[in-house]
Amino acid sequence: MNPAPRPETPLWPHARPVAWVMTQVLLALLPGAAVTLWCRGPGVAVNLALCLATAYACEAAALRLRNRPVSPALGDGSVAVTAALIALSLPPWLPLPLPVLGTAFAVLIVKQAYGGLGQNPFNPAMAAYALLLVSFPVAMTRWPAAAAAWDWGAAWQAWSGGVPAWDGLTSATPLGDVRTRLTLTHTLSEIAARGGPVGAPAGWAINGAYGLGGLYLLARGIIGWRIPVAVLGALALCAMGFQAVDADRYPSALFHLSQGAALLGAFFIATDPVSASTTPRGRLIYGAGVGALAYLIRTFGAYPDGFAFAVLLMNLAVPLIDRLTIPRPYGSPRDD
Amino acid sequence: MARIETARYAPRGGLALAPVTGPPPAWREAPVPPVLALPLEQQAGAEAIPCVAVGDRVQRGQCIARPPGAWDAAIHASSSGEVVAIAPCPVALHTVAPRPCILIRTDGADSAVAPLPPCDPARESRAAVLRRLAEAGVVGLGGAVFSTAAKLARADAPITTLIVNAAECEPHIRCDEALLAHAPAHIAAGIQALAVFLGQPEVLIGLKETLDPRPLAAALDAAGSSAARIIRVPARYTAGAEDVLIRLLTGREVPRGALPLDIGCVCLNVATVVAAGRALLAGEPLTTRVVSVSGRDLSGSANLITRLGTPVSALLAACGGAVAPGQRVILGGPMMGVELANTEIPITKASQAVWMPGAGDLPAPGPERACIRCGACVTACPVNLLPQQLHWHARAADPEALTAHGLEVCIECGCCDVVCPSQIPLVARFRAAKAALAEVQVLDLRARWLKDRFVAHGARLDARTARAAEETALRREDPRARLARLRAHRARKDADEGSA
Numbered sequence: 001m002n003p004a005p006r007p008e009t010p011l012w013p014h015a016r017p018v019a020w021v022m023t024q025v026l027l028a029l030l031p032g033a034a035v036t037l038w039c040r041g042p043g044v045a046v047n048l049a050l051c052l053a054t055a056y057a058c059e060a061a062a063l064r065l066r067n068r069p070v071s072p073a074l075g076d077g078s079v080a081v082t083a084a085l086i087a088l089s090l091p092p093w094l095p096l097p098l099p100v101l102g103t104a105f106a107v108l109i110v111k112q113a114y115g116g117l118g119q120n121p122f123n124p125a126m127a128a129y130a131l132l133l134v135s136f137p138v139a140m141t142r143w144p145a146a147a148a149a150w151d152w153g154a155a156w157q158a159w160s161g162g163v164p165a166w167d168g169l170t171s172a173t174p175l176g177d178v179r180t181r182l183t184l185t186h187t188l189s190e191i192a193a194r195g196g197p198v199g200a201p202a203g204w205a206i207n208g209a210y211g212l213g214g215l216y217l218l219a220r221g222i223i224g225w226r227i228p229v230a231v232l233g234a235l236a237l238c239a240m241g242f243q244a245v246d247a248d249r250y251p252s253a254l255f256h257l258s259q260g261a262a263l264l265g266a267f268f269i270a271t272d273p274v275s276a277s278t279t280p281r282g283r284l285i286y287g288a289g290v291g292a293l294a295y296l297i298r299t300f301g302a303y304p305d306g307f308a309f310a311v312l313l314m315n316l317a318v319p320l321i322d323r324l325t326i327p328r329p330y331g332s333p334r335d336d
Numbered sequence: 337m338a339r340i341e342t343a344r345y346a347p348r349g350g351l352a353l354a355p356v357t358g359p360p361p362a363w364r365e366a367p368v369p370p371v372l373a374l375p376l377e378q379q380a381g382a383e384a385i386p387c388v389a390v391g392d393r394v395q396r397g398q399c400i401a402r403p404p405g406a407w408d409a410a411i412h413a414s415s416s417g418e419v420v421a422i423a424p425c426p427v428a429l430h431t432v433a434p435r436p437c438i439l440i441r442t443d444g445a446d447s448a449v450a451p452l453p454p455c456d457p458a459r460e461s462r463a464a465v466l467r468r469l470a471e472a473g474v475v476g477l478g479g480a481v482f483s484t485a486a487k488l489a490r491a492d493a494p495i496t497t498l499i500v501n502a503a504e505c506e507p508h509i510r511c512d513e514a515l516l517a518h519a520p521a522h523i524a525a526g527i528q529a530l531a532v533f534l535g536q537p538e539v540l541i542g543l544k545e546t547l548d549p550r551p552l553a554a555a556l557d558a559a560g561s562s563a564a565r566i567i568r569v570p571a572r573y574t575a576g577a578e579d580v581l582i583r584l585l586t587g588r589e590v591p592r593g594a595l596p597l598d599i600g601c602v603c604l605n606v607a608t609v610v611a612a613g614r615a616l617l618a619g620e621p622l623t624t625r626v627v628s629v630s631g632r633d634l635s636g637s638a639n640l641i642t643r644l645g646t647p648v649s650a651l652l653a654a655c656g657g658a659v660a661p662g663q664r665v666i667l668g669g670p671m672m673g674v675e676l677a678n679t680e681i682p683i684t685k686a687s688q689a690v691w692m693p694g695a696g697d698l699p700a701p702g703p704e705r706a707c708i709r710c711g712a713c714v715t716a717c718p719v720n721l722l723p724q725q726l727h728w729h730a731r732a733a734d735p736e737a738l739t740a741h742g743l744e745v746c747i748e749c750g751c752c753d754v755v756c757p758s759q760i761p762l763v764a765r766f767r768a769a770k771a772a773l774a775e776v777q778v779l780d781l782r783a784r785w786l787k788d789r790f791v792a793h794g795a796r797l798d799a800r801t802a803r804a805a806e807e808t809a810l811r812r813e814d815p816r817a818r819l820a821r822l823r824a825h826r827a828r829k830d831a832d833e834g835s836a
Contacts, residue, residue, distance in 0.1 A: 014753075
């Protein structure tokens with residue numbers, strides 16, 4: 001009689017699987033996605049459809065090429081989260097090949113070439129966004145004006161790569177608008193006197209909806225508090241610091257938190273566990289780095305928002321952060 | 337009045353496992369089975385040597401196997417009858433494997449040998465008390481089955497704190513709860529005796545917060561141990577792990593690679609305290625233990641005073657449970673216990689509970705997936721490790737990184753395993769990695785020893801070569817030069833003698 005092996009795992013019900021976690025993340029994205037669709041028009045839905053289809057096709061193809069089982073990996077839902085984050089970050093009036101290109105890059109190069117789920121050092125969605133932003137700066141910064149969001153004719157022309165009469169249809173984002181007008185030597189009080197930055201209410205609505213989804217994830221214990229608190233805290237602190245120096249040149253913390261990818265970034269992008277730091281202290285450092293870099297890029301960089309680059313830069317720092325923030329194991333000397 | 341307090345130090349990690357609800361389990365004696373199987377190995381790391389032969393008649397409390405070492409625990413017949421065999425039988429001790437057992441066919445008379453004379457720790461020598469604990473077969477009844485005499489004998493420095501573990505944190509284990517409700521006087525007497533033996537250290541009783549502290553407090557007052565402090569600890573899994581409980585109660589940590597004794601603590605399970613008290617004060621050897629039996633398909637859960645060596649099936653039968661084919665039976669707590677393929681396995685000193693999960697109580701974990709570094713395991717780890725990094729380094733078999741991340745600190749509690757959404761069997765991996773690391777360390781030691789030998793050998797060879805070269809040089813010296821040198825030497829010597 002051979003000795004019975006020790007049970008591989010405790011004889012107690014286990015936590016819910018990765019697929020459930022990913023489903024919850026997708027669920028939490030719904031309010032933000034719905035408000036984005038309402039504010040930005042049908043292009044959001046088109047991007048979502050394109051990104052999801054491309055992501056699943058690329059994931060299946062890559063797994064097959066790598067001789068890995070296809071259906072379990074497709075079933076875990078991680079690729080759907082990546083696709084949704086790409087789609088929700090992109091402007092709605094993009095020529096149709098661009099979302100496909102970005103998603104294919106994210107799945108094939110950033111995720112699968114590094115070994116698939118759990119192995120990628122960079123956030124795939126943000127890498128895709130950065131690729132598109134660097135390669136197609138004009139298309140990637142063309143946002144519909146609030147009134148033109150549901151203009152199907154213009155949308156149709158944009159998707160097919162045509163050049164409609166953009167005047168009056170497009171507008172800058174609030175972050176871009178403020179930046180442009182500040183470089184034209186307007187002050188923030190002048191901007192406020194002329195009705196504030198364009199499109200700010202939409203920013204409030206979208207960020208608020210993502211914030212709600214983020215709170216849901218926190219309440220269900222799917223994300224920890226450290227990364228979102230550190231991201232938003234660093235962003236707000238930077239904004240408050242600069243505002244204290246010159247309130248006419250640097251917008252308030254509230255403006256920064258309510259515009260651009262602030263809450264989507266803090267709750268859904270920076271919290272991507274694979275490419276973030278894993279130690280408790282490391283997550284605070286990582287999050288603070290993302291928030292501070294995003295502020296600096298928004299304020300002093302050439303791009304309207306800085307979350308993608310901030311996340312990618314901090315991804316680079318993760319191995320170092322993880323190594324320097326190993327918690328003290330029980331019984332180890334305290335000064336170490 | 338014994339003080340009742342709440343733990344001041346917060347637990348780290350751990351799991352709030354679903355509390356087992358329902359009325360307190362029944363408290364009664366389990367019937368003596370027709371055949372008892374007493375494994376010779378009922379203590380961590382020591383197999384006792386039988387001192388009876390097949391055909392011998394034995395009585396309850398009679399020593400049937402003597403321990404190999406001075407402070408190791410003896411094994412006693414748990415009822416009267418005839419020794420029918422000494423042969424390997426399947427036994428659960430960390431794993432289920434055949435181990436030598438003494439089989440006794442009971443005669444139903446249950447006659448007992450006369451108890452040993454009381455051994456009052458206030459009057460007897462330290463060695464006499466330790467010898468009694470070993471002779472009475474007292475081991476840690478919280479599952480670790482380390483010899484209590486050996487544990488206490490190791491103390492070089494004085495013991496400043498006696499910690500009594502009544503934190504009982506695994507679901508379905510309620511045997512300590514039963515002792516607190518039904519035998520508080522025995523607990524108090526045991527605490528009193530041990531406190532006297534240890535020179536009146538501070539006594540801290542870590543009590544699960546869902547249990548009623550009042551009976552124990554009253555018993556402690558009655559026994560004259562009113563200085564003892566009852567500290568209520570969270571009903572959270574791993575609160576009862578020795579290292580974790582010490583931190584919860586004292587705020588101190590047992591240093592890596594050290595024992596609780598090294599910080600002046602000795603930690604004993606409440607059932608061990610009772611057994612030690614009975615051994616010293618009543619001269620009673622350890623022949624029974626309390627086993628919690630529970631399961632949805634039983635007529636009721638119970639804490640059974642069980643003769644050691646009783647088969648698990650007899651306990652289930654005593655609670656109205658029939659083991660149907662395919663029925664799962666778990667011996668020990670669900671987190672640290674083992675699943676039995678065969679319910680004829682005997683209860684040992686290590687067996688705290690038998691659980692018969694009902695349909696749906698124990699869904700099989702899903703297939704293993706890749707780690708997504710979510711960090712759920714980090715939050716759950718009670719000893720502040722990074723299980724996902726350990727997993728990563730274990731896969732890479734990187735001994736330096738594993739040591740830097742504190743692999744040997746892991747208490748194998750299984751918290752990380754249960755919370756892992758990728759269903760990675762982390763504890764099994766860590767056990768394997770620990771074994772591999774120990775092997776690497778042995779190889780390392782061996783390599784260092786071989787290197788030292790090699791270096792020393794080289795040095796000897798070099799010295800010999802140098803000596804030979806010197807001799808050769810001397811031999812090859814020009815005869816005239818040699819003569820001159822010798823003369824010069826003689827002249828110096830003469831001059832020295834002359835001046836003297």
